[in-house]
Structure formats: structure tokens, C-alpha cells
Amino acid sequence: MARTLKEALSNVLSAKELSNLYSSFDTIGDIIVIKVPDALQQRKRLIGQAILENLKPVKVVLMQKGPVSGEFRIRELEHLAGENRTTTIYKEHGCSFLVDVAKAYFSPRLSTERLRIANLVKPNERVLNMFAGVGAFSIIIAKAQPECKVVSIDVNPEAFRFAVQNARINKVAGRVNTILGDAREIIKSSDLGKFTRVLMPLPESASEYLDDAIFAVEPSGGWMHYYTHMHSENEDEATEQVESDLRARLNTNHEINLVKVVREVGPRWFQVVADIHLT
Ligand SMILES: C[S@@+](CC[C@H](N)C(=O)[O-])C[C@H]1O[C@@H](n2cnc3c(N)ncnc32)[C@H](O)[C@@H]1O
Known part of the structure; x- marks a missing residue:
């Protein structure tokens, strides 16, 4: 074989x-x-x-x-x-995920990034995942940090359905609240409270949701993990451009602690993450 x-x-x-x-x-x-x-x-x-x-x-x-x-x-x-x-069980970092590759987004290529974020979460944090898909980031975070709570939002009813099942399969349903809907509408309309950490894993259009993410962060401060796609000659130029775009956009007190390429998504196209600390 x-x-x-x-x-x-x-x-x-x-x-x-x-x-x-x-x-x-x-x-x-x-x-x-x-x-x-x-x-x-x-x-x-x-x-x-x-x-x-x-x-x-x-x-x-x-x-x-x-x-x-x-x-x-x-x-x-x-x-x-x-x-x-098109359904299967995918295993990552000690968690199992029921996935339908035709009906909801899922990429194994974010595995290292999911673990990186999970390892940053401290006890008693409240984490918001604005674009949760089948719940991979949220569930890996909840497993890695048993004293945190996570809210997962996704607008795709199929992704929501799998995210609910995955929270149960991994025995974190008590700490992962899964919500179906548009992240902006949910953040604005419901009484979700505020969060110590907000994940924005929608690189194609996360920039349109920056103000919503900022609104969701605790007034006393918190973290945002912002994902975007950048077209440039090389990785250094991509991260520099993302950082300068963010500095121009963010009008609250902040520190950009890390900007790095997560993966190459096409010729001279990079997926970049920025860890932003609102202070
Ligand atoms: C790139 S995928 C998320 C991947 C996921 N974080 C993971 O690790 O597998 C982006 C997700 O955002 C969802 N989405 C797109 N627009 C949205 C919106 N306005 N509000 C909530 N979810 C949205 C899509 O349905 C999709 O499942």
C-alpha cells in the first residue's frame, strides 16, 4: 500500500x-x-x-x-x-469533527493556527468566534482551556448543524454556545455580553467586520485575531501591508503584537493573521 x-x-x-x-x-x-x-x-x-x-x-x-x-x-x-x-470524521488535536466537505467550509490546513490560538487562551476567558464553520477553532479552544467559555456564530445552517453536533461529540457543549446567524446582526442585536478574545476567521471579508469585532471586545481590553488575504511579492511585504492597513483603520487604543503569514493560498496570495490587543 x-x-x-x-x-x-x-x-x-x-x-x-x-x-x-x-x-x-x-x-x-x-x-x-x-x-x-x-x-x-x-x-x-x-x-x-x-x-x-x-x-x-x-x-x-x-x-x-x-x-x-x-x-x-x-x-x-x-x-x-x-x-x-461527502461526510467524514476528521481528527485534530485530540478532538473529532463531523464534517461535510460539500456543505460547510472546512480546511485541515488551519490545524497549526487553531492550536496556536487555543494555546493563547487563559482560564476564565470569554471567546467569540464570529465565523465558526463546523466549530473547529471554538472546540479546540474549549478543550485546551477547560475554564473558558466560547460563543460560535455561523450564517450557514449546515455549518451550524455540524458545529452543534461537534460540540456534543467533544463534550464541550456546556461551554460552547453555537448560534446560527449573521455575526454582525448577532453582535448588535443580542445580549451576548463582551469578550476577552474575538476570532475573525473569514479572510475574504473580515475587514468589513472590524468595527463589529471591536464592539464585541470588553471595554477594559481584549484580543482580536484578524485573518485576511493579501496579494504581494513576498511574505514580508504581505505582513507589512496588512499591518499598515490595520493601523490606518483602527481608531481605538491598540497594539499589534504579531502579524504573520498563515499559509500561501495562491501565486503571490497570502493568508495573514494579525493578533491585535485593544487596550
Ligand atoms: C473560512 S470559514 C471558517 C473556518 C473555520 N473557522 C474553521 O476553522 O474551519 C468562514 C465561515 O464564515 C461563515 N460566514 C460568512 N459570512 C458570515 C457572517 N456574516 N456571519 C457569520 N458567519 C459567516 C461561512 O459560512 C463559513 O462557514
């Missing part, structure tokens, strides 16, 4: 073809999602079958047909081989 995609496809593709395919694929539980370049479309089922037969523990091979898009940040998928399903 092969251990890597390269080994699994070595009898089906040339080294050059393989490098194209290899650059972008995700393994989520027992589902693998691949992108198939136009030149290989004719052989997509053969590729799917070879992955299924040769790569453990893959039981489903899906092809991503377009970019992650729309308000719910989901992607169109085509079944290539294996069981015909």
Missing part, C-alpha cells in the same frame, strides 16, 4: 503530471479532495481509482471543480471514486 499520493499514482502519471496534481490536495478524514488540471481531465476517474486502491486510509476521492466561493465559503465537488459521500 502506498504512503503518499506520489507513490499511489506512480504507475498512472508521469513525474511532471504528478507534480501538477500534487501541489493542491486535502486529506480530510478518509476523504481526499484533489484538483485535476485540464490536461488530465480525461483521466480523472483512472486517477481517482488509483488513489482509492493504493492510498490508505482513503475511502472517497472527490475532485474540486471550482474555487471556494460564496457567503458560505463552500466548493463544488465531483465524486471520482470510492463511496459516494
